[in-house]
Amino acid sequence: MTDDELMARLSAAAAEFDPTPDQVLAAGRAALLTRRLDEELVALVADSELAGAGQVRATGADVRLLAFETADVSLELQVEFAGARAVIRGLVTGASGEAVIEVAGERHVAPIEEGWFTATDLPAGATRVRVTTARGPVVTSWVHLQAPSAP
Amino acid sequence: MAGNGRLVVDLRSLLAAAADGDPDAWQRIVDQHSGLLWSIARGFRLNTADAGDAVQLTWLRLVENLDTIQEPDRLAAWLATTVRRECLQLIRRGARTQPVADLDRLGRAEPGPAADDGLLRREQAVTLWRTFARLGESCQRLLRVLMATPPPAYLEVAAALDMPIGSIGPTRQRCLARLRELVAEDAVLDPAEGHRS
Numbered sequence: 001m002t003d004d005e006l007m008a009r010l011s012a013a014a015a016e017f018d019p020t021p022d023q024v025l026a027a028g029r030a031a032l033l034t035r036r037l038d039e040e041l042v043a044l045v046a047d048s049e050l051a052g053a054g055q056v057r058a059t060g061a062d063v064r065l066l067a068f069e070t071a072d073v074s075l076e077l078q079v080e081f082a083g084a085r086a087v088i089r090g091l092v093t094g095a096s097g098e099a100v101i102e103v104a105g106e107r108h109v110a111p112i113e114e115g116w117f118t119a120t121d122l123p124a125g126a127t128r129v130r131v132t133t134a135r136g137p138v139v140t141s142w143v144h145l146q147a148p149s150a151p
Numbered sequence: 152m153a154g155n156g157r158l159v160v161d162l163r164s165l166l167a168a169a170a171d172g173d174p175d176a177w178q179r180i181v182d183q184h185s186g187l188l189w190s191i192a193r194g195f196r197l198n199t200a201d202a203g204d205a206v207q208l209t210w211l212r213l214v215e216n217l218d219t220i221q222e223p224d225r226l227a228a229w230l231a232t233t234v235r236r237e238c239l240q241l242i243r244r245g246a247r248t249q250p251v252a253d254l255d256r257l258g259r260a261e262p263g264p265a266a267d268d269g270l271l272r273r274e275q276a277v278t279l280w281r282t283f284a285r286l287g288e289s290c291q292r293l294l295r296v297l298m299a300t301p302p303p304a305y306l307e308v309a310a311a312l313d314m315p316i317g318s319i320g321p322t323r324q325r326c327l328a329r330l331r332e333l334v335a336e337d338a339v340l341d342p343a344e345g346h347r348s
Binding site for chain 2: 003006007009010011012013014015016017018019020021023024025027028029031032034035036041049050125126141142144146148
């Protein structure tokens with residue numbers, strides 16, 4: 001058996017024993033529905049989870065800090081899990097009104113008061129936040145929020 | 152390839168159509184690349200839920216960047232790089248990993264068609280899959296990515312594993328040689344059932 005033939009058998013075994021699950025395919029197909037229409041994307045500029053280990057420790061307990069920024073608007077999020085549910089406290093500059101948190105197919109609306117909003121009882125999963133600036137709606141890039149598991 | 156009358160899929164026009172909100176174009180992109188993304192995530196030993204999360208994050212990021220993908224030819228490599236990053240972040244976050252070839256899953260797999268030929272082929276596939284699970288982690292990772300349907304180009308494999316493109320061929324060869332050794336060992340040790348530890 002040549003390497004290519006052996007590889008073909010492996011591919012066939014993978015297709016049989018570990019195929020892409022249907023729900024993963026279905027979710028991928030549905031992802032187009034999350035397309036932004038006229039909203040500007042606010043890029044992630046800092047994530048305590050991606051910082052050096054020392055910095056992560058320095059933030060204390062399991063609070064994840066995320067910062068998103070464009071020229072007009074900035075959002076700083078503090079994410080903390082109580083069990084499987086998340087609390088997000090956000091500091092917004094350059095936008096007012098309300099923050100809309102989109103997570104796991106759910107929409108949560110939180111008023112922005114003096115620059116701050118708080119959203120509680122959020123599920124884990126891919127999350128983004130939409131706010132409205134003087135120039136129109138903006139939305140953060142996706143972040144995956146997940147309760148830290150015990151080591 | 153059901154429902155796909157064209158042999159050569161023009162990714163540039165598919166991406167443009169998807170950016171215009173065409174669900175059929177998007178579905179073709181997803182269907183064409185999901186096998187690669189799934190194989191990469193499983194190569195990183197993520198369990199089913201976490202692998203699904205990594206793949207989904209990757210699709211969300213592509214939707215987010217549909218207007219800015221400059222080189223459609225490199226879409227698969229871009230996706231591979233993105234899913235690798237999502238996998239690594241999930242692992243950093245403490246994702247529970249499991250063996251690439253999870254033996255427990257085999258018991259639950261439905262038997263294939265009942266034709267004798269089919270049964271024999273399936274037995275051989277089960278044995279091969281079990282043997283594959285005994286390879287070292289880095290060999291399992293590379294081979295699992297190479298098992299994707301359709302077969303990935305080395306450019307994408309390099310992106311998926313962050314390894315030099317020139318080392319993929321030699322590593323593949325070495326890993327397949329090791330797999331052959333294990334297959335031979337199994338045949339000697341226990342020809343009837345295959346090796347169990």
